[in-house]
Amino acid sequence: VNPVDLRLYGIVDPAVGRGRDLGALALEAVAGGCTLVQYRDKQAVTRAAVEQARALKAALDGTGVPLLVNDRVDVALAAGADGVHLGRDDMHPADARRLLGEDAVIGVTLKSAADADGLAGLPVDYGCVGGVFATASKPNPDPPIGLGGLAALVARARAARRLPVGAIAGIDAANAAFVIAAGADGVAVISALFAADDVAAAARDLRGIVDRSLASRGALA
């Protein structure tokens, strides 16, 4: 298992960035305290995705913040990214691990009790509970699971395997504290960071909430 810091996981997607340069957006987010960056692009042709991933990797060079690629192991390999995030329709994590090697960071989406239980047998470094709140960033056929559903899935994932567990979908400065209180190790955000006018300020705000909530949870434990 590779160490991974999920406290503020920023997902850059050209569908959300309002035409702004994704490398610049990612760097602003990192300047504000983003701990992990994912490049997600369901529309780009392969050659453009490789070029975009390379530009993101170059933008993050020297920050120490890893770049993961959503779904596409080929894009991650060609661009020298640090790993991939895989949903249930993406490459099986065992295949991805074989292709990317032991040092790559591989994460999976957890949407069901079966997904959480399945963590025990997968060569992955983190889980991210999906569909917590309603979101406009991605079409989601399932109803949101809410904070209760999140708490249950986090507990189930932790029982299956000791790995960092994040949370995604509709998370923003108004609900991030509750997400951490429900047990998540961090928040994965798209619109709350990258649709903001001031991405660095939005990141500082979110990271502050996460850090304070993690500290409170630690004090109560």
Added chain:
Amino acid sequence: VNPVDLRLYGIVDPAVGRGRDLGALALEAVAGGCTLVQYRDKQAVTRAAVEQARALKAALDGTGVPLLVNDRVDVALAAGADGVHLGRDDMHPADARRLLGEDAVIGVTLKSAADADGLAGLPVDYGCVGGVFATASKPNPDPPIGLGGLAALVARARAARRLPVGAIAGIDAANAAFVIAAGADGVAVISALFAADDVAAAARDLRGIVDRSLASRGALA
């Protein structure tokens, strides 16, 4: 450069196979004389594409006929396919070669004089002139180049580099002889093979035409 036999290049695509099992279709095509198989699927999610490519590779096991994957280097790597076919929107051939290794077969589509000239600097094993005739198998924004355009691009590609050069788009038993007469080393076909009721018979027919046309061209040379 890895040797590759383009005489009858069959491209299996679920959009064309009328719901029939792609592995069975590919095997029928090979039984009829198909010399190279490509798996093309622009709709499948990654996990399903890997499973389909694996099934195709297993179906072709022992036939000696290589399996290439359209566009997706990740799918080719995960499924243990023999290589990839790359268009201008797909991964750059130099990146694909680095990821797939020296033994992989890598081919590219040639649609313009610049593409043909560019063959000189690419680590690829064959070219395939695209858009020869009108086709229903794939949306194509460019007008067909016809036999005259094909002959010109084949000549230009051969001047750039000594590689096998195939041809694709709208090729069938009625025009395959002319395609070979125009200089191609073989024909790449989709509908003419995989929309047929008897795929093996269609392959035998096409392969016979290609072989006779190559022999006639050789006798004239």
